[in-house]
Amino acid sequence: MANTHGHKPSVKIGAGAVVCVEAEIRGDVTIGPRTVIHPKARIVAEGGPIVIGECNLIEEQALIINPKVGEKIDKNSGTMTIGSHNVFEVGCRCEALKVGNNNVVEAKALVGRNTELSNGCIIGADCEITSKETLPENTVIFGQSCNRRVQAERPPPQTLQLDFLMKILPNYHHLKKATKPKADK
Amino acid sequence: MAGLLEVDRVNILCPDSGIRLPISRLYFCRHCLKLKSGQCVSHEVDSHYCPNCLENMPSAEAKIKKNRCGNCFDCPSCRHTLSTRATSIAIPNPNDPAKPTTKKAYYLACGFCRWTSRDIGMPDKHIASGAWQVPDNPYVDRMNELLDYYRQLAQREKQERERKRISRRRSYFHLQEKYLSQVSTRRRSGALLSALTNLSVKESEQNQNLSVKGSESVDDVEKLPPEIYNEPVNLASVCTITQRLSQPEYQPHYIKQLYPKHKHLLIKRSQRCRECEHNLSKPEFNPSSIRFKIQLVALHHVPEVRIFSIPNLYFQQESQVTLMLINAVENQTKVTLQPMPSSDHDVATASVTLPGSDLVLAAKDDTAEYDDMNSDYPEFKDDPSLVHFRKANKLAFFVKVTPEKAVGDVIIALKVKYNYRDMAAQFRRTDEDKDQEKEPPIVWLEYECTINLGKLVDK
Numbered sequence: 313m314a315n316t317h318g319h320k321p322s323v324k325i326g327a328g329a330v331v332c333v334e335a336e337i338r339g340d341v342t343i344g345p346r347t348v349i350h351p352k353a354r355i356v357a358e359g360g361p362i363v364i365g366e367c368n369l370i371e372e373q374a375l376i377i378n379p380k381v382g383e384k385i386d387k388n389s390g391t392m393t394i395g396s397h398n399v400f401e402v403g404c405r406c407e408a409l410k411v412g413n414n415n416v417v418e419a420k421a422l423v424g425r426n427t428e429l430s431n432g433c434i435i436g437a438d439c440e441i442t443s444k445e446t447l448p449e450n451t452v453i454f455g456q457s458c459n460r461r462v463q464a465e466r467p468p469p470q471t472l473q474l475d476f477l478m479k480i481l482p483n484y485h486h487l488k489k490a491t492k493p494k495a496d497k
Numbered sequence: 498m499a500g501l502l503e504v505d506r507v508n509i510l511c512p513d514s515g516i517r518l519p520i521s522r523l524y525f526c527r528h529c530l531k532l533k534s535g536q537c538v539s540h541e542v543d544s545h546y547c548p549n550c551l552e553n554m555p556s557a558e559a560k561i562k563k564n565r566c567g568n569c570f571d572c573p574s575c576r577h578t579l580s581t582r583a584t585s586i587a588i589p590n591p592n593d594p595a596k597p598t599t600k601k602a603y604y605l606a607c608g609f610c611r612w613t614s615r616d617i618g619m620p621d622k623h624i625a626s627g628a629w630q631v632p633d634n635p636y637v638d639r640m641n642e643l644l645d646y647y648r649q650l651a652q653r654e655k656q657e658r659e660r661k662r663i664s665r666r667r668s669y670f671h672l673q674e675k676y677l678s679q680v681s682t683r684r685r686s687g688a689l690l691s692a693l694t695n696l697s698v699k700e701s702e703q704n705q706n707l708s709v710k711g712s713e714s715v716d717d718v719e720k721l722p723p724e725i726y727n728e729p730v731n732l733a734s735v736c737t738i739t740q741r742l743s744q745p746e747y748q749p750h751y752i753k754q755l756y757p758k759h760k761h762l763l764i765k766r767s768q769r770c771r772e773c774e775h776n777l778s779k780p781e782f783n784p785s786s787i788r789f790k791i792q793l794v795a796l797h798h799v800p801e802v803r804i805f806s807i808p809n810l811y812f813q814q815e816s817q818v819t820l821m822l823i824n825a826v827e828n829q830t831k832v833t834l835q836p837m838p839s840s841d842h843d844v845a846t847a848s849v850t851l852p853g854s855d856l857v858l859a860a861k862d863d864t865a866e867y868d869d870m871n872s873d874y875p876e877f878k879d880d881p882s883l884v885h886f887r888k889a890n891k892l893a894f895f896v897k898v899t900p901e902k903a904v905g906d907v908i909i910a911l912k913v914k915y916n917y918r919d920m921a922a923q924f925r926r927t928d929e930d931k932d933q934e935k936e937p938p939i940v941w942l943e944y945e946c947t948i949n950l951g952k953l954v955d956k
Binding site: 434436448452454455459460461462463465467 | 574575609610611612613615616733734752
């Protein structure tokens with residue numbers, strides 16, 4: 313993951329990703345292909361790098377942050393990985409180190425640092441989950457007291473919404489340019 | 498004007514039920530000329546409607562469907578409303594096997610907890626509504642048997658009661674038939690008529706053998722499966738108690754057995770004065786309309802007292818409090834404030850000096866906000882030591898309050914007497930008076946009110 317220029321870690325945007333200029337992306341962030349990042353979304357990698365997979369949808373005022381804990385910046389364990397086909401709705405906040413595929417973090421939800429989302433989890437609106445655990449697959453967390461239940465199947469992927477946004481957003485916003493993908497070690 | 502939000506600062510005593518309520522919770526009966534509270538009125542069901550599809554349902558149909566909507570469902574897991582979602586599936590066209598046609602498949606889904614009808618294995622339907630089946634109640638026969646037995650018992654008891662009543666009043670029956678004008682006598686004579694017809698025809702059925710098989714106790718109960726002692730409970734697959742009890746017919750253990758239920762109907766209620774049987778509140782028939790056909794609330798008929806401003810109140814020191822009177826009717830109203838005579842059940846903790854003279858309130862004019870205001874009203878000669886200001890139908894005036902108790906809230910009590918133009922009096926007049934009087938008579942009404950001025954300030 314060595315950056316040949318050396319002084320500042322950069323943002324690597326995959327081909328086909330739609331990232332609006334108004335989105336704030338700081339630190340070492342890798343964004344996969346066909347991901348849509350709305351304006352005013354914030355991806356802040358201060359404690360370590362963030363790797364985002366493909367076909368994700370990150371909406372306005374969502375905050376995906378890899379926070380700095382203390383003074384140490386540990387490159388190896390501090391990487392936040394987010395899989396593919398996830399949806400981060402408006403105003404949510406995600407600090408989890410590992411997020412799998414097909415998860416939905418609904419509006420104004422909070423996922424703490426110690427939690428890990430596997431696949432197909434849905435964190436309901438305004439729910440906070442900060443316990444140190446890995447949520448089993450297809451878990452739904454909802455309600456004021458954060459009730460849980462397990463779904464039979466994972467939530468359907470938002471392909472229709474992604475296609476629509478990839479057509480419409482470039483009409484109204486300037487986009488950040490895609491960078492050439494670097495070969496992984 | 499926090500007085501608009503803290504409605505229970507000014508409470509009015511309802512004369513019939515003896516409870517104190519803010520003016521927004523009271524009704525005013527135009528015919529009895531009295532204030533009524535929720536306890537002095539009879540509540541009746543006006544109509545049934547579904548809160549989701551807003552469909553009106555006549556009462557007979559509601560009774561058959563057990564007060565449930567036919568189209569809408571509740572999520573068994575969180576009891577919110579289920580919505581129908583569609584996916585398109587490709588199935589091979591029977592005419593042309595090479596080209597698959599897309600058809601829509603519908604399933605129920607909850608937007609809150611993400612429960613879907615596929616979770617319990619219900620297959621997707623091909624029509625949008627009306628295809629969802631609720632499983633049968635396994636005990637429906639026994640329930641119907643018990644219900645029939647108790648219905649017959651109740652019928653028999655009612656007949657015996659009616660028989661006792663008419664055997665005493667047999668001579669008055671034909672008289673009541675002639676003067677069937679008021680609602681209450683109509684109701685009573687209807688019951689008499691039905692009782693008489695029942696008696697004359699069905700004497701033999703009285704001695705019918707009414708009995709039902711009692712429940713039998715069983716000696717050997719099914720033993721618990723041994724897995725209960727060995728395996729840990731899988732919390733994800735077991736129902737919560739609320740989920741289980743919301744379906745009392747089946748009481749499923751596992752969430753795979755939770756079926757959606759039809760949505761419960763809500764009612765619109767109308768309220769009726771118990772004395773004169775006139776309607777005090779009658780909503781509109783349309784479920785999506787929040788207005789009323791008849792809305793006889795106290796706010797629209799009775800002058801309201803509001804707190805305008807309170808200075809710091811010190812124990813046993815006289816301070817000046819500004820109160821406001823608001824006229825609700827469209828004619829000029831004279832209001833007299835009188836002190837409450839002290840009694841054993843005194844709520845007041847402060848003594849108050851009230852203005853001695855009558856206060857005149859201007860008529861309520863709905864167009865007043867559109868005219869240019871000239872704030873002095875020359876037709877009302879207001880004493881500046883008594884009246885703070887006057888605006889449209891409102892009047893702010895001073896009272897002097899001396900708190901008498903060192904702890905607790907400062908509460909003053911007063912009697913408000915006002916003159917009311919009785920518009921409903923013309924319905925009570927007999928034919929001779931109708932030619933003489935054209936003007937509705939003016940009566941003086943009163944109510945007792947207690948005002949909570951808040952806490953004392955330490956010196």
